[in-house]
Amino acid sequence: MQYTLKKSLGQHFLRDENICKKIVTALQQSMTDATVNQLLEVGPGGGALTKYLLQLADVDFKAVELDAEKVTFLENEYPALKEKIIHRSFLEIAAPFDNSFIVVGNFPYNISSQILFKVLEWKQQVPVCIGMFQKEVAQRVASAPGSKVYGIISILVQAFYRVEYLFDVHPNCFNPPPKVMSGVIKLVRRQEVPAMQSEKKFFLLVKTAFNQRRKTLRNAVRGMFDEATLQDEIFNKRAEQLSVQDFAALTFRMK
Numbered sequence: 001m002q003y004t005l006k007k008s009l010g011q012h013f014l015r016d017e018n019i020c021k022k023i024v025t026a027l028q029q030s031m032t033d034a035t036v037n038q039l040l041e042v043g044p045g046g047g048a049l050t051k052y053l054l055q056l057a058d059v060d061f062k063a064v065e066l067d068a069e070k071v072t073f074l075e076n077e078y079p080a081l082k083e084k085i086i087h088r089s090f091l092e093i094a095a096p097f098d099n100s101f102i103v104v105g106n107f108p109y110n111i112s113s114q115i116l117f118k119v120l121e122w123k124q125q126v127p128v129c130i131g132m133f134q135k136e137v138a139q140r141v142a143s144a145p146g147s148k149v150y151g152i153i154s155i156l157v158q159a160f161y162r163v164e165y166l167f168d169v170h171p172n173c174f175n176p177p178p179k180v181m182s183g184v185i186k187l188v189r190r191q192e193v194p195a196m197q198s199e200k201k202f203f204l205l206v207k208t209a210f211n212q213r214r215k216t217l218r219n220a221v222r223g224m225f226d227e228a229t230l231q232d233e234i235f236n237k238r239a240e241q242l243s244v245q246d247f248a249a250l251t252f253r254m255k
Contacts, residue, residue: 014048014106014132016173019184023130024052026166026186027104030128031059034188038097040064042090042105042115042131047074049106054080060097064090090115095122103129109178112137113153119187123160129187130166138165138183150240152210156203159194159244161187194248201251209239209247217242229253 014020031037041063044050053061064086065071071087086093091114095101103126107115112133119129133141136149141157142165143150157163166184171177196202205221212220218235225235234246242250 013046013175014169014173015046015175016169017048019169019173020049020052022167023049023104023132023184024056026184027053027102027130028056030130030186030188031056031102034100034102034127036100036102036127038062038099038101040096040101040103042103043108044074044085045070045106047077049104050074050078050081053104054078062086062096064088064093064096066090091118095125097125100125100127102126104131106132109134109137109180116141116153116157120156120160123189127189129161130184131187132169132182132184134178135168135181135183138185141187142185145241145243147240151213152206155206155244155247157187159190159196159202159248161189163187194245195252196248197251197254201254202248205251205254206239206247209242213239224254226255 027039031039037058038060039053039056039062041050041053041061044063044065050063053059062084063074063081065074066087066089068087071085074081074085086096091111103119112131115131119126132138137153140149140151141153142163143154164186166186169182169184171179171181174182205224208224209217209220215238216235217237217239218230220239222230234242234250
């Protein structure tokens, strides 16, 4: 049985066996380290990665796939997947397990940032996430303060996870080849999160600061602090010069 590729869903299917094996090796190590045996694959598509994940011993596996045609294909190709596929958008589902689980996938590039925000919503249950992204997005998530690509998603993810850039993936590893390089990153939940007044204030401060990233922090977030606080030297900096810890500490001084 064949399937068609749907551009509207950002589908580029992995076909390079070596890349699949490298992802699975990184995943196995993480599952051992985190002592977690529940696994969710996002966007299994044609099943390139899925067939390896199904071979993992003692793993409670589920996959979430929006495309009905792929669900039918996967269930025919891999009978073990019956009852294990959630036929919905990943962005709309509730956590598929009651306990901790690991998220893995060749993520659809058109919703990759939203996938990361969903993982952040589930952070109490997701100790590890290993995903393939457009290289530019992967680099942004992993980037350090001062970098040109350092931004909102870098800080919000790094506040709660340590991010490791694992390896590049060439367009030729996919069918059809995307027009961009890809990259695989690993998120490992932090044991200690920087102290912040509240996550809500932290998210609001970071987003407001980067909305006008060319301005000094003082001008970008003026309405959130009183005038005396705004005289602090840190407000002479631009948003991309501040670390996760800087932003977290500033939440305690917000109005």
